Every structure is written in structure tokens, then in C-alpha cells.
Amino acid sequence: MTENKIERFKEERQRLNDIVMKYAGLEIKRFWNLDSRVYKDGALPKKVKELLGLVASLVLRCDDCIMYHLIRSHEEGVTDEEMEEALAIGLIVGGSITIPHLRRAFDAWDQLKKSDANKD
Amino acid sequence: MTENKIERFKEERQRLNDIVMKYAGLEIKRFWNLDSRVYKDGALPKKVKELLGLVASLVLRCDDCIMYHLIRSHEEGVTDEEMEEALAIGLIVGGSITIPHLRRAFDAWDQLKKSDANKD
Amino acid sequence: MTENKIERFKEERQRLNDIVMKYAGLEIKRFWNLDSRVYKDGALPKKVKELLGLVASLVLRCDDCIMYHLIRSHEEGVTDEEMEEALAIGLIVGGSITIPHLRRAFDAWDQLKKSDANKD
Amino acid sequence: MTENKIERFKEERQRLNDIVMKYAGLEIKRFWNLDSRVYKDGALPKKVKELLGLVASLVLRCDDCIMYHLIRSHEEGVTDEEMEEALAIGLIVGGSITIPHLRRAFDAWDQLKKSDANKD
Amino acid sequence: MTENKIERFKEERQRLNDIVMKYAGLEIKRFWNLDSRVYKDGALPKKVKELLGLVASLVLRCDDCIMYHLIRSHEEGVTDEEMEEALAIGLIVGGSITIPHLRRAFDAWDQLKKSDANKD
């Protein structure tokens, strides 16, 4: 995975969100709002909440959802060891059927880490 | 999504159906037949049945199935409001994990509507 | 299934909803609200929306959700034929893995119909 | 699990099948027929087909479906070792989320084996 | 849910684990071992790992798995607010189909909290 791919993911996500909002009624808009609220700092810190979203996305095998929570986890300063332990739980809970998603998750994580290195 | 993409979807679907039929035994052929029969007009109109197939496809998160039922719903004259309400039910039942599929669904729907406009 | 079982289902559902509300924060409360809003009359009538919720629940194989939408569909005047056609779509989309839930759905539906007859 | 429980499972299954058939239209009836046909002897022997149905049921986490294929596998003479290897594949593919079902599967299998011993 | 129910859950789980181990080969035993290892303290604390297991279990809708991680989260000192925020993420990710499981989760949590009060 190239850094470019992560940027394209974000752009396509924005383009599609705009189309959803063109058609969305009140319920869809409220759901969108709820979906951002539950990841805010609270009794549990944002970092933990992103990992909860990430593992839920891995066991449900949704690549776009995994990518989103990987990017957010990276922004929240999740370390390699924390990421590996969270993904290992997802793998054990969800089984080998999650492996193709786990592979793509580590590939994207590897790219996110490399883009850090490039910034130094 | 471009109009072209919808056409390519239909062509690829046909090409692959031909390969399935090359190998299919009696049970697979009968299942194919059942799969078209359950969407025929009956006590429930075809339009409602396509929406039932669409929402089932959304909560099970199958992009190809969603696309097929979107195209069929469009042919049956489903309006923007009806489509939005059906997809909103799928989103609430299935949760945020359906959002990437919901985005692609509205993108395809938007294209189907634009192709209508082009015909005028 | 006895009529009693349907009443017990409703009572237990209420008891548990009260416990959820004892702990629920704003997001869970808002989700509960959205979950009732999407089934209101709109461009699609309530009856169709209950069938959408029912088929989604069948393919996702959630007995409690199926029971709830069966009761609501019955209240909205869904006929035997409409119910059968909706469940047939769920069976074809979801496969034989839905059969245990389909059996319990028809069992509950049969009881709901018998309770009608008793009222006459 | 007691032997009694396996008998009650079979009786309840029959009672519910009768209710399904009371309401079933042509499509549901044809699906029922297909669902028995695919497990008949063919290029693959019945025993292997029951194990395919069993592992599919385990990874999809359907207790009734697992129970049915366990009983059928037992009738087809599947050994303890073959059963253990098939279930191990289901566990690895499906992950720890299948464990509650795996526990109940071995419990039922243990009962089926004990009922054999009682016959001697 | 009564305190008794939580005790019965633990006893039945132990009884069934013993039956699994009677039949288990090396792979199933190793998986059992892995399944306990991934929740040990590491870069992420045990408490967070139990919440990861809990949310994964909620979105995959496995009552026994939810119950197990609730009991473990309670042992690790998770507060009501932390529990509510974790379950809210599961609800938003997994949708209304998780609600019956969410209800039973809060019911068990409520019992676990009451059993604390009884100890004082």
C-alpha cells in the first residue's frame, strides 16, 4: 500500500459522504452524528474507543471501517505493540476468516508508520 | 460512479452467470430459478419485493446484491424518498458497519437518476 | 407457541428496556429514538417498513427482532400471503441457515392468527 | 445434554416443520426439497456432505443446524477423530466466537456416543 | 437476571469445557491456550483487552461471549460509565440487531453490580 492510497481513501470517502448527504433524511443525518459522538473522549479515552471501533470492524470484516479506525488510531498515537495486541484479539475472536483483512490492516499500518518516518 | 460502471456490472454479471451454468448441476439451476421467482408480483408488489431484497442485501453487506436490487428498484419506479427510507431502515438495523455499502448504494442511485435525466 | 409466550416476550422486553435506560447515556437514548422513527409512516407505509425490518431480522437471524416485527406486522394488518412472500425472500437471500428462525417465525405467526380467531 | 434432549429436538423440529408447511407457498416448498437433495450421495459421499453442512453451520453459529448435522453425521458413521478434525477446522476458520457452539456440539456428540453404548 | 444465573453460567461453562477437552486434539487445545493468552496484560492493560473482547462479542451477537467478558470486565474494575461507553460503540457499529444482546448485557451488568452491593 502506498501513501497515495491512504489519501485516495480519504478523498473518495469525502466524495461519497457528500452524495449520502444529498439524499439523507433526518434519521440518516442523526445516525451520522451519533457515529462521531460515540468516539469522543469520555470515561474511556479516545484512543481506547478507536481500538474498540477497530476490533469491531475487524471481526465484522469491513475493510473501509478498519482503514478509518487505523488512521484515527494512528492520529491518537497508538503504538505498534498496542496495535498488534488489539488486532490479535480480533484475529482470535473472529478466526482465520479475518486474515485477509488483518493482512490489509497491517499493510496500511505499515504505510502510516512509513509516512511518519518521511516527515522526520 | 459513472454510467459506464453500471453497464460493466451488468456485463460482468452475465459473463459470470454463463460460467456458473457451465458447471451447475440441477440444484444450483433450481436455486437460480427460485431466486428469480420470489421477486415476481404476488400478494406483495414487485416494487416492495425489490426493496425487501435491497435491505436484506444492505444489512448482509453484499455490494453486488445491493447494486442488482438498486437497478431493479429503479426499473420499478422507486422514488428518491422511498429509497432513502428503505436504506435508513437498513442502516439502523445493521449499524455503522453498513455505511461503506450505504455510501456506494447512494453513489449508484445518484448515477441511475442522472442517467434518467440524460434520457430526457 | 402459546399466546402466553407472546405476552411474556413483551413483558420481558419492557423489563429489560427499563434496565437499559437506567444505564443509558445520550447516544444510546438517541439510538433508541431513531430506531422507532425509521418505522413511522412516510413515503413508504408503516406496513412495508415493518416487513423491511422483518426480512432484515430474518437474514441476520435475530429471533427477538423477528418476533417484534411479526407482532408489529400483525398489528398493521399484514395478510398470510404477504407474510409468506416476505419470509420466502428472507429464506432465499439468507439460505437454509435461516430455517430454524423461519420455523419459529411461522410458529409465532400461527399463534398471532389464532389469538385473532379467539377474539371473534 | 440428556438423550431426552435429542429426542425433544427432533419432535419440536417436526412440529415446527408442519406449521411451516401449513403456510408455505411453492418457493418455500421447493427450497425445502433442495435442502434435502444437496446432501444425497453423489460425487461426494453423504458422510462428507454432512460434515460440510456441519462446518458451515458451526462458522455461521446456528445451534439447531449444528445439532441436525451432528445427528446425521452420527447416523453416517463419522468417528470421534473425524468429528474432532472437522470441528477444529470450524473453530480455526470461525474463531473463539464459535466456542459456545463448539461446546454444545461436543456435548451433543458425547450424548450420541453414550446412546450408542447403551444400545450394546 | 438473578445472581444464581451468573453462577449457573459459570458452572455450565466448566462442565462443557471438560467435555470439549475429552475430545480435543492438539489444535483445539492450542487454540484454547491462545484464547486466554491474548487477554493478558501487555502494552494494553487487561481491562482494555476485556472491553475489546466484549465489544467484538456484542457486534458478533454471542450472548455467552458477552457474559464472559462482562464478568471479566467487572473483575477488572470497569465502571458503569466505561461499560456504557463501550457498549454504545458496539450498538452504533452493530445496529439495532444487537439490541436484544445489549438488553441482556445490561441486565447481567446490573446483577453484577447488585452482587457487589450485597457484599458490603
Next chain:
Amino acid sequence: MTENKIERFKEERQRLNDIVMKYAGLEIKRFWNLDSRVYKDGALPKKVKELLGLVASLVLRCDDCIMYHLIRSHEEGVTDEEMEEALAIGLIVGGSITIPHLRRAFDAWDQLKKSDANKD
């Protein structure tokens, strides 16, 4: 599907496995090991085990997993008739939602068979 596509699948799988192993701790490595062990010859022959993995992958709708077990089944000498019967079970268990995956499975199988013919 072209022969090239199967080769690219294998190469990409290897590239991604290397990235996983760069980050993997002991648990992920052990899981990888278990995932290869359960498909070894035992009381059930390798061929049957690959078909068990294939049908589990089809009903869970994981294209990469299906592709992997198709390639392995082909190496183990599975015939067209055996493949068709195994996939038919997956279709009946998993329903029409598996059809897009079934189509791609037969497409890949067709390519694997053609590549045999080219070797003669």
C-alpha cells in the same frame, strides 16, 4: 479471470504475509501455525479438509479465503463434480447472498482447469 490473476493473488498474499510477520507477536504467529496444521492429513484426508475450508469460506463470504481453498482443492485433485457439489451445499446453506462469491469461485475454478489443459 486470467491465469495471471491467480499468480498475482499468490504474490500479493506472500507480500502481505511478510508484513504481518514483521509486526506479529507470539499469538498471531501461533495462530498462523494452527491455521496450516488443521488442514493436514489426519482421520479426514486433506482433500476433504480443503473442501470444509472452502464451504466455510463461501458461507462466510470471503473471496480471498475461497480463492485460497480453490487453489488447494485443485492441487489435491478435486474433480469438477466434487467441486460443484461442495459449492451447491454452500449456496443452499448460505443463500443467494453467496451468489456473487459463487460466481467468482466458478470463474477461478474455470481458470484453474484451463491452466491444466495448457500444460498438456
